[in-house]
Amino acid sequence: MIQEARQYRTGLAVIGSGLAGFAASVFALQRGIRTAQVGNTGAIAYTTGYLDLLGWHGDRLLDNPWSGLATLRQEEPDHPLSRISDQDIRDAFFGFTQALSEMGVDYTPPGDRNLLGLTPAGTRKPTLCMPRTMVAGIAAAAAGDRTLILDIAGLDGFSARELVANAGASWPNLRSRRIIFPGVDAGVRVFPEVMARALEAPAHRQQLAGIIRSVAGDAKYIGLPAILGIHRPDRVHRDLERLTGFTLFEIPTMPPAVPGIRLREMFEQAFPARGLTLVPQQKVKSLELGKTTARLHLNDSYGKVEIEAETVILATGRFLSGGLAADRHRVRETLLGIPVSQPESRDHWYREDYFDLRGHPINRCGIRVDEAFRPISESGRPISERLFAAGILLGGQDWIRQRCGAGVAIASAYRAVSFAAGCL
Amino acid sequence: MNGIHIGECETFETEVLIIGGGVTGTGVMRDLALRGIHCLLIDRRDLNAGASGGNHGLLHSGGRYASADWETAAECRQEGEILKRVATECIEDCGGLFVAVAGDDPGFAEQFPEHCRNAGIPCQSLSRAEAREREPGLTERLIAAYRVPDATVDPFRITLENVNHAQRLTGSVYLPHTKVTAFEIESGQIRAALCQDTRTGAARRILARQVVNAGGAWSMEVAGMAGCRDVNLLYSKGTLLISNTRLSRGVINRLRPPGDGDILVPGGTISLLGTTSDTVTGLQGIRPTVAEVERNLDQGIAMLPGLATTRFIRAFSGVRPLVQAAEGIQDGRQASRGFTLFDHESQGLENFATITGGKLTTFRLMAERTGDLVASRLGNQESCKTALEPLPTGDGVRWTKPGFSARYWYQRQDPTDAVLCECEMVPQSAIDAILETAPGAEKPMELQAIGLRSRVGKGACQGAFCSLRVTSYLYDLGHYDSNEGLVRAREFVSERFRGVRPVLWGEQLPQMELAEALHCSLMGLDRLDDLASGLGSVPGVGQE
Ligand SMILES: Cc1cc2nc3c(=O)[nH]c(=O)nc-3n(C[C@H](O)[C@H](O)[C@H](O)COP(=O)(O)OP(=O)(O)OC[C@H]3O[C@@H](n4cnc5c(N)ncnc54)[C@H](O)[C@@H]3O)c2cc1C
Ligand SMILES: Cc1cc2nc3c(=O)[nH]c(=O)nc-3n(C[C@H](O)[C@H](O)[C@H](O)COP(=O)(O)OP(=O)(O)OC[C@H]3O[C@@H](n4cnc5c(N)ncnc54)[C@H](O)[C@@H]3O)c2cc1C
Numbered sequence: 001m002i003q004e005a006r007q008y009r010t011g012l013a014v015i016g017s018g019l020a021g022f023a024a025s026v027f028a029l030q031r032g033i034r035t036a037q038v039g040n041t042g043a044i045a046y047t048t049g050y051l052d053l054l055g056w057h058g059d060r061l062l063d064n065p066w067s068g069l070a071t072l073r074q075e076e077p078d079h080p081l082s083r084i085s086d087q088d089i090r091d092a093f094f095g096f097t098q099a100l101s102e103m104g105v106d107y108t109p110p111g112d113r114n115l116l117g118l119t120p121a122g123t124r125k126p127t128l129c130m131p132r133t134m135v136a137g138i139a140a141a142a143a144g145d146r147t148l149i150l151d152i153a154g155l156d157g158f159s160a161r162e163l164v165a166n167a168g169a170s171w172p173n174l175r176s177r178r179i180i181f182p183g184v185d186a187g188v189r190v191f192p193e194v195m196a197r198a199l200e201a202p203a204h205r206q207q208l209a210g211i212i213r214s215v216a217g218d219a220k221y222i223g224l225p226a227i228l229g230i231h232r233p234d235r236v237h238r239d240l241e242r243l244t245g246f247t248l249f250e251i252p253t254m255p256p257a258v259p260g261i262r263l264r265e266m267f268e269q270a271f272p273a274r275g276l277t278l279v280p281q282q283k284v285k286s287l288e289l290g291k292t293t294a295r296l297h298l299n300d301s302y303g304k305v306e307i308e309a310e311t312v313i314l315a316t317g318r319f320l321s322g323g324l325a326a327d328r329h330r331v332r333e334t335l336l337g338i339p340v341s342q343p344e345s346r347d348h349w350y351r352e353d354y355f356d357l358r359g360h361p362i363n364r365c366g367i368r369v370d371e372a373f374r375p376i377s378e379s380g381r382p383i384s385e386r387l388f389a390a391g392i393l394l395g396g397q398d399w400i401r402q403r404c405g406a407g408v409a410i411a412s413a414y415r416a417v418s419f420a421a422g423c424l
Numbered sequence: 425m426n427g428i429h430i431g432e433c434e435t436f437e438t439e440v441l442i443i444g445g446g447v448t449g450t451g452v453m454r455d456l457a458l459r460g461i462h463c464l465l466i467d468r469r470d471l472n473a474g475a476s477g478g479n480h481g482l483l484h485s486g487g488r489y490a491s492a493d494w495e496t497a498a499e500c501r502q503e504g505e506i507l508k509r510v511a512t513e514c515i516e517d518c519g520g521l522f523v524a525v526a527g528d529d530p531g532f533a534e535q536f537p538e539h540c541r542n543a544g545i546p547c548q549s550l551s552r553a554e555a556r557e558r559e560p561g562l563t564e565r566l567i568a569a570y571r572v573p574d575a576t577v578d579p580f581r582i583t584l585e586n587v588n589h590a591q592r593l594t595g596s597v598y599l600p601h602t603k604v605t606a607f608e609i610e611s612g613q614i615r616a617a618l619c620q621d622t623r624t625g626a627a628r629r630i631l632a633r634q635v636v637n638a639g640g641a642w643s644m645e646v647a648g649m650a651g652c653r654d655v656n657l658l659y660s661k662g663t664l665l666i667s668n669t670r671l672s673r674g675v676i677n678r679l680r681p682p683g684d685g686d687i688l689v690p691g692g693t694i695s696l697l698g699t700t701s702d703t704v705t706g707l708q709g710i711r712p713t714v715a716e717v718e719r720n721l722d723q724g725i726a727m728l729p730g731l732a733t734t735r736f737i738r739a740f741s742g743v744r745p746l747v748q749a750a751e752g753i754q755d756g757r758q759a760s761r762g763f764t765l766f767d768h769e770s771q772g773l774e775n776f777a778t779i780t781g782g783k784l785t786t787f788r789l790m791a792e793r794t795g796d797l798v799a800s801r802l803g804n805q806e807s808c809k810t811a812l813e814p815l816p817t818g819d820g821v822r823w824t825k826p827g828f829s830a831r832y833w834y835q836r837q838d839p840t841d842a843v844l845c846e847c848e849m850v851p852q853s854a855i856d857a858i859l860e861t862a863p864g865a866e867k868p869m870e871l872q873a874i875g876l877r878s879r880v881g882k883g884a885c886q887g888a889f890c891s892l893r894v895t896s897y898l899y900d901l902g903h904y905d906s907n908e909g910l911v912r913a914r915e916f917v918s919e920r921f922r923g924v925r926p927v928l929w930g931e932q933l934p935q936m937e938l939a940e941a942l943h944c945s946l947m948g949l950d951r952l953d954d955l956a957s958g959l960g961s962v963p964g965v966g967q968e
Contacts, residue, residue: 046938046941048946056951059954061951061954119946119947119948120946120947121892121910121947121948121949123907123910123947123948123949123951123952124948125945125946125948154840154842156842156844156893156896156897157889157892157893157896158896159896159897159899159900161899161900161902162895162896162899162900162904162909165899165904165905165906165907165909166906166907166910169906169907185839185840186840187839187840187842188839188840189839189840189842189843252946254889254892254893254942254946255942255946318937319933319934319936319937320934320937320938320941322934325930325933326929326930326933327929327930328718328721328929328930329929345714346714346928346929347713347714347715349928350925350928350936352711352922352925353918353921354917354918354921354922354940355914355918355944355949355950357950360940362928362933363937363940399945400937400940400941400944400945401944401950403945405945
């Protein structure tokens with residue numbers, strides 16, 4: 001039996017479920033555009049939860065990312081962020097964090113300065129917005145207040161002692177302590193996601209609060225790995241603060257980490273409820289660009305799916321997510337074979353020194369877009385009037401070294417959606 | 425034996441100072457210890473920092489040299505047989521094939537059995553079908569195949585076992601990060617070696633009755649420090665590729681005059697393809713290049729077509745010290761693979777010897793000859809015992825073999841034994857065993873040293889995750905109270921990167937991207953210095 005493909009028609013099809021893809025859907029919904037989003041779980045589960053705009057430029061740790069952007073525009077005019085105005089970037093971050101907060105994960109709005117978020121190693125990360133559950137750590141660190149960092153027996157890659165050894169130099173009242181997660185045998189391996197789900201239940205919170213109270217000593221703040229719930233982190237957080245009487249904050253863990261899983265699960269619940277067609281966990285197999293519409297082909301667990309869309313946003317990420325791939329000789333874009341700007345040979349992809357502060361040339365390779373964020377061909381003309389691109393698939397940036405991953409994703413998605421809206 | 429501090433300089437005393445912690449130096453250490461002699465072994469870095477940690481791991485049957493150099497071939501055969509008896513734990517007796525493919529010189533192939541016979545190497549002719557049944561990955565375009573008793577050897581394990589045994593026998597001592605920089609010489613005798621701790625810069629003085637230079641490719645430099653001009657080496661750089669799967673049952677050699685990419689050596693769960701051979705003029709900045717990787721692959725694919733789609737996780741390079749006997753040999757592949765023991769008497773020294781050249785396969789014999797000379801100089805009557813006495817094994821030295829930790833962990837079934845390296849399944853208890861009992865490393869042991877004594881950092885992720893996990897564990901154990909642990913982790917992944925860089929394509933590229941995101945975006949290892957110094961100066965950050 002040949003199965004009929006299920007067909008959807010939509011105004012906008014978003015390809016990719018990373019930050020850029022989700023942000024594009026958020027902005028499309030805010031504009032009332034009929035949207036379908038397809039993408040398998042991508043790098044979002046890797047994120048710390050911090051939304052970076054621009055943390056480093058050249059040799060400078062940016063206290064103020066906005067003045068950093070001004071320099072960036074002069075020195076790197078091809079950087080995707082150089083092509084978006086401050087106002088649009090600010091609006092994008094406001095719109096996105098507001099949407100997150102409404103859907104159930106409260107985020108800080110974009111400010112004028114970077115926040116220095118804690119990392120699991122106790123180093124600091126310049127970032128623009130963060131989940132509310134992490135915020136108290138900033139104040140505690142800035143004031144050098146009495147703080148106890150807890151880690152959990154059996155949770156690897158998160159050592160409170162390590163964090164204190166590294167952050168302690170500028171934070172004298174920092175202590176560490178290991179606890180056993182309630183209901184777990186000492187030393188057995190535990191996973192952040194499992195603990196976070198457990199803490200959705202009030203009984204587990206009670207038990208954890210008891211443990212925290214028993215070890216807290218004279219601490220004012222308590223820092224923990226990010227495990228405070230999946231679906232209602234702010235409620236879990238508030239409840240634990242109430243039960244313990246301490247100010248609590250979360251610290252990101254090694255991936256796959258809870259803050260990213262929260263976002264993914266939140267979108268997967270909230271989007272269909274708001275009328276968006278979401279085809280999660282699937283890859284678009286091919287994409288045909290026609291004169292008036294584009295057609296996406298894919299399979300889900302029930303069979304073939306075809307999506308006919310008036311506009312498409314490509315947000316398929318880089319190597320890790322499969323938007324780019326390379327053989328021994330060249331880098332290519334995987335879905336349409338869009339030209340990728342790149343160094344002339346593999347010998348130039350990476351520098352000799354891993355930590356070379358200039359970053360590796362391969363991280364700047366990517367597809368090029370025109371003023372309207374449409375991918376362009378070798379000749380510089382858009383590949384299609386209805387195809388737009390967003391996220392770290394775009395060339396000319398180094399999100400890893402510049403700490404601009406979410407910034408590029410959110411701001412370019414914002415622009416791509418507004419141009420796509422113009423075609424509808 | 426402890427160092428005595430005299431002013432700024434720590435002084436050590438021993439009967440025999442051995443310079444170089446490769447397979448040769450550690451072999452000499454064990455040989456002498458078996459004769460009851462106390463030794464002090466030093467290495468400027470750590471065990472296997474030189475060619476012994478950067479080779480193919482092939483225990484040569486001798487077939488490779490049968491056609492050009494039957495003496496070396498016969499030596500390899502004989503030593504291979506001995507090592508298979510006394511170092512069973514370190515060797516996988518997997519056998520090997522020599523194969524010629526369409527385009528190779530059939531005349532060369534035809535003479536192979538006779539050349540093997542001359543060197544005493546068992547050699548059995550196989551039909552094309554037999555060869556491909558044994559090694560299904562072989563090309564259909566075979567024109568000849570012979571079976572020989574090649575085997576593979578884990579050089580890391582051998583070195584660790586040598587040191588371990590010597591320590592137990594005579595309380596001999598190994599000092600890592602100790603570089604000899606000069607000698608004090610008095611009336612034909614070296615009185616002391618002046619050394620520097622390469623980590624701290626501290627000076628060390630080592631008093632010894634005899635000094636052995638087993639500095640491998642650096643032995644010419646070390647001999648020069650003692651004023652000896654008789655060691656004349658040619659440096660031949662070789663580059664290899666590692667895949668994290670086993671691609672063949674046994675060793676596969678290309679049957680033709682030695683060239684790039686013509687040997688595939690399996691070992692446990694991995695395989696090594698190589699090697700190039702390029703004469704280099706110095707020992708600085710030796711690292712594998714993209715061009716060398718491409719040469720190995722292009723050649724290897726002719727023999728094993730599947731290599732075109734194999735995932736390689738790393739490349740590495742080593743330098744072969746080839747002793748220049750005759751003037752004017754410029755090509756490393758033509759120079760002899762034999763070894764030379766210099767007694768340096770012609771240079772006016774009575775208690776100094778240099779042992780260099782040779783092969784991993786012949787290290788025992790090299791150590792025996794050196795041991796004979798040194799023992800007789802010391803008036804020691806004991807004879808060499810290494811040909812008969814098996815290498816004992818120990819808890820701290822078992823972890824270098826691919827696949828071993830995984831088996832160990834599954835058998836142990838202890839849910840509280842966290843796996844710190846998931847690619848290679850290295851559990852916390854293995855790290856504990858290494859920290860407690862592995863021979864000779866600084867206390868506390870650093871990530872680099874742990875990596876050398878285990879599979880940490882050697883799997884598909886090349887240390888992306890395990891470097892951080894093991895570092896956290898070391899922090900938990902209280903090894904560090906500053907950012908030193910992160911500095912070490914950064915050194916470790918930087919070193920790994922040198923080998924990863926030339927094989928970054930296909931599936932390794934996403935892996936690398938994730939690693940860099942982890943190390944830089946998440947952990948901030950790229951900005952450790954700025955973060956350490958600059959943090960305080962960022963005023964009252966943020967609006968919260
Ligand atoms: C370890 C780690 C830590 C990070 N930490 C931070 C941080 O602290 N702050 C920050 O701002 N950013 C961080 N990031 C970056 C961030 O997660 C995003 O990678 C970035 O913001 C860009 O997102 P993107 O949507 O462009 O690409 P990606 O997140 O890579 O998403 C691409 C998506 O496209 C999908 N896709 C690919 N091909 C197809 C196809 N054919 N069909 C359908 N879908 C497809 C993928 O499955 C994936 O879902 C981190 C990333 C990593 C890996
Ligand atoms: C690419 C390649 C592939 C090979 N494949 C094989 C093979 O398959 N089979 C085989 O049998 N052989 C093989 N060999 C040869 C074999 O690896 C070497 O013969 C053997 O490892 C040499 O050991 P060594 O101890 O003499 O020297 P090394 O292992 O180089 O040891 C010398 C040591 O001296 C130390 N040192 C140097 N200077 C100083 C100083 N000033 N103070 C203190 N210490 C110092 C160095 O750090 C180093 O650790 C190969 C070699 C190469 C390069």
